Amino acid sequence: MKVSxxxxxxxxxxxxxxxxxxxxxxxxxxxxxxxxxxxEKLRRYVQSLFQECRDRVEQQLEQVHVAASPHRAHEGNGAxxxxxxxxxxxxxxxxxxxxxxxxxxxxxxxxxxxxSQQVGLGYVGLDDLVRQRFGKDLGSLRKSExxxxxxxxxTESEA
Amino acid sequence: MSAVAVLSASQVGTFSSCSLxxxxxxxxxxxxxxxxxxxxxxSAVDVxxxxxxxxxxxxxxxxxxxETERVFQAAWDxxxxxxxxxxxxxxxxxxxxxxxxxxxxxxxxxxEDLPExxxxxxxxxxxxxxxxxxxxxxxxxxxxxxxxxxxxIERTPEGLRPLDYKTAAxxxxxxxxSLSTHLQGSLYSWALHQLHPEDxxxxxxxxxxxxxxxxxxxxxxxxxxxxARRRALLTVLHAHRAMDxxxxxxxxxxxxxxxxxxxxxxxxQDQAGPPLALDPFARAxx
Numbered sequence: 001m002k003v004s005x006x007x008x009x010x011x012x013x014x015x016x017x018x019x020x021x022x023x024x025x026x027x028x029x030x031x032x033x034x035x036x037x038x039x040e041k042l043r044r045y046v047q048s049l050f051q052e053c054r055d056r057v058e059q060q061l062e063q064v065h066v067a068a069s070p071h072r073a074h075e076g077n078g079a080x081x082x083x084x085x086x087x088x089x090x091x092x093x094x095x096x097x098x099x100x101x102x103x104x105x106x107x108x109x110x111x112x113x114x115x116s117q118q119v120g121l122g123y124v125g126l127d128d129l130v131r132q133r134f135g136k137d138l139g140s141l142r143k144s145e146x147x148x149x150x151x152x153x154x155t156e157s158e159a
Numbered sequence: 160m161s162a163v164a165v166l167s168a169s170q171v172g173t174f175s176s177c178s179l180x181x182x183x184x185x186x187x188x189x190x191x192x193x194x195x196x197x198x199x200x201x202s203a204v205d206v207x208x209x210x211x212x213x214x215x216x217x218x219x220x221x222x223x224x225x226e227t228e229r230v231f232q233a234a235w236d237x238x239x240x241x242x243x244x245x246x247x248x249x250x251x252x253x254x255x256x257x258x259x260x261x262x263x264x265x266x267x268x269x270x271e272d273l274p275e276x277x278x279x280x281x282x283x284x285x286x287x288x289x290x291x292x293x294x295x296x297x298x299x300x301x302x303x304x305x306x307x308x309x310x311x312i313e314r315t316p317e318g319l320r321p322l323d324y325k326t327a328a329x330x331x332x333x334x335x336x337s338l339s340t341h342l343q344g345s346l347y348s349w350a351l352h353q354l355h356p357e358d359x360x361x362x363x364x365x366x367x368x369x370x371x372x373x374x375x376x377x378x379x380x381x382x383x384x385x386x387a388r389r390r391a392l393l394t395v396l397h398a399h400r401a402m403d404x405x406x407x408x409x410x411x412x413x414x415x416x417x418x419x420x421x422x423x424x425x426x427x428q429d430q431a432g433p434p435l436a437l438d439p440f441a442r443a444x445x
Contacts, residue, residue: 105241106207106210109210110213110283110284111284114209114213114282115284117282117283118285123216123217123219154286
């Protein structure tokens with residue numbers, strides 16, 4: 001049995017009109033024998049692989065935000081092989097164009113609030129989570145932080 | 160296997176009104192030449208309404224203390240900041256359009272019965288991605304999913320219903336007959352039945368901010384039963400088939416004035432690709 005988890009995210013290219021860049025991470029792994037027959041363990045294993053992909057992509061995006069110069073990176077260890085791809089295309093861009101991290105948009109904040117209700121976290125729970133994770137309040141989140149949290153809560157709401 | 164795996168309700172709506180616009184936007188992913196002010200206003204008002212509703216639901220602000228203009232301004236600024244396409248502000252100009260958008264937001268958030276409206280809301284911004292079921296066979300269509308966002312789900316004494324916030328320049332399209340087969344509404348109603356089979360009713364609510372001389376909020380509640388949902392799903396399936404075949408041609412209508420692909424459309428005949436592939440499953444009709 002082989003498990004393959006992929007996470008892909010597209011963001012604008014700073015300073016270039018109508019361009020976006022995609023960050024893509026795929027991890028392929030052979031699950032340990034003891035979890036192959038256990039559906040629940042397998043589910044958690046797949047989830048952890050997916051989480052790892054997402055974290056690596058987000059980490060890469062953070063670096064791009066800071067350096068404003070996208071670059072390529074490789075991941076991989078042991079039985080797992082990983083690859084990240086960087087690609088440009090001609091899609092419309094819709095984000096920031098400087099090196100300063102952009103604040104989360106009101107649309108993102110609204111969606112986070114909506115998701116907090118859908119996953120049973122509630123408004124107060126969301127505030128606490130943001131403070132715990134990022135050391136700031138909801139209104140001070142950066143775009144990339146809000147985006148990461150949206151992905152997490154959405155995964156939870158769809159689980 | 161189909162090249163189109165995930166369709167949104169708005170994609171199907173776009174394809175229904177102009178297959179060529181769908182082709183430019185979703186297949187070629189071409190940047191729009193300009194952005195319609197109606198979209199800018201619609202997006203900013205939508206964000207402002209939802210921000211207001213969240214503030215009230217969270218208890219962060221009481222209804223009498225809700226600062227509508229401040230909420231609106233934040234949404235407006237963010238909308239303009241994120242927009243990189245030239246906006247066609249029309250005769251009113253940017254300031255006039257901002258005034259209109261603010262007035263429409265006020266029609267929503269300063270409504271006398273706002274607390275009751277907010278109390279009916281069970282959840283906001285509900286995303287769905289569901290396998291499409293062929294209403295004729297009752298079977299899932301392999302590899303095709305329908306994606307969308309319900310603005311809100313309302314709870315009424317009868318059960319749950321989707322709510323969609325709209326802004327419109329006139330009441331056209333919001334009469335009883337047009338709404339009885341509303342494509343987006345019927346698909347949202349279908350989605351709600353999939354998400355909450357026990358509680359979903361056949362009702363669909365629209366709250367429409369009308370951009371008239373005197374901007375106002377009007378409500379529409381329409382019943383979209385099995386027949387409307389079946390019609391909408393069949394529209395999705397037929398649109399999907401046409402998309403797969405590469406059907407795309409200009410469909411002139413009153414919507415052309417606000418379209419962001421006018422130049423590209425004008426030169427389509429010189430750029431169009433090869434003739435359509437023959438549909439191997441099509442039956443000859445004499």
